[in-house]
Amino acid sequence: MSPIKKIAILTSGGDAPGMNAAIRAAVRGAIFNKLEVMGSIRGYQGLIDNNLVPMDSQSVSNIIQQGGTILKSARSKQFLTPEGRQIAYDNLKKNKIDALVVIGGDGTFTGARVFSGEHNIPIVGIPGTIDNDLYGTDYTIGYDTALNTVVEAVDKIRDTASAHSRLFFIEVMGRDAGFLALSSAIASGAETVLVPEINTGYKKLDDFLKNSFKKQKSSSIVLVAEGDKLSGGAIKIAERVNKEHPDYDARVTILGHIQRGGSPSGMDRVMASRMGVSAIEALLDDQKSVMIGMVNGEIVYVPFNQALKNKKPLPPKQLELIDILSI
Incomplete structure (x- = not known):
């Protein structure tokens, strides 16, 4: 017993x-x-x-x-x-x-x-x-609930991105881990993702933006984990993109704590x-x-x-x- x-x-x-x-x-x-x-x-x-x-x-x-x-x-x-x-x-x-x-x-x-x-x-x-x-x-x-919350938000943001041919950097939670950002990127059809585990730096994103623009995509979505220190977060990387790629109209959405709430x-x-x-x-x-x-x-x-x-x-x-x- x-x-x-x-x-x-x-x-x-x-x-x-x-x-x-x-x-x-x-x-x-x-x-x-x-x-x-x-x-x-x-x-x-x-x-x-x-x-x-x-x-x-x-x-x-x-x-x-x-x-x-x-x-x-x-x-x-x-x-x-x-x-x-x-x-x-x-x-x-x-x-x-x-x-x-x-x-x-x-x-x-x-x-x-x-x-x-x-x-x-x-x-x-x-x-x-x-x-x-x-x-x-x-x-x-x-995790599954948060993933669905992010995907629903990204779907709505993409409507605006497509309407205005904009590039959106969407920051999701993940201080030390990129699981949520990675799965969200796949599930929402994002063009690329920045996570803290992968040391890709700015070059990969820079190459993607050049190639993506040449293909004249109507919109581009990039998921950024909040812990991605190399990019400095979604706000800083959007500022750099707007400076180095003026053909893009880069915007930022930080989803924040809505990812932790909900049924x-x-x-x-x-x-x-x-x-x-x-x-x-x-x-x-x-x-x-x-x-x-x-x-x-x-x-x-x-x-x-x-x-x-x-x-x-x-x-x-x-x-x-x-x-x-x-x-």
Whole structure:
């Protein structure tokens, strides 16, 4: 028999569509297995503040379709200190909590790994980030919804681009990873993409603009990941293009936080539901310091060390696909 009788659930870092679906699944999965559940309001800071609330099946009713997170999120500077983590652990013990389910990205899992190592508490992570940059899983919760949000926006921008024969640089989220930008570029028919992982510099874009203009395309769309340091971001690169390629009328759209909001897609809801229940099953199976991942449609357990140490590579075939389809 597992010694776990009571768990706490928290969300941390940037919100992602589908987090509520994961909370719902974890709560109901725990109740199904006769566990008590509490929710930590505002992530790790909630553990420090002892802001823990009981959760039951009714408390997660009618949230599967909601974006954001009902448990709120925060980045806790206090939790970065050993003293802060000790307070958090003391509050867990005070509330007789035996294990944690944490939903978030690499920062969330880094904190979980340290916390689990210091205090020997079982923690299972559920990957929730629109960046889709966590090693060991094909997809993260929120990525599919964000992708659809970007594609819908780009489709609308292309209407204006075509009407005025303009070049648009569209900046999407992706501070350290270009997965969202790359997939969005393919799905929206963009002419090229700039991502932080690929050191292409300005030359490739310069060559593309010369060739594209010669073909007299009615419009051109370039997706730029916000983390693309070489170009300096969409605004700076548009300024340079307007100076060096006056035949183009380059404009910029920064999509910003609309990518993180909205009702989750069907794919994100199903994936979050599977991962939420699997997180409970992992705890009952005496797993600790692991992330729930999905590879080829199957649930896998990925150690935090592995998920955080390894960098997830961009799919080379997708990069090649951009070049093929932009001719």
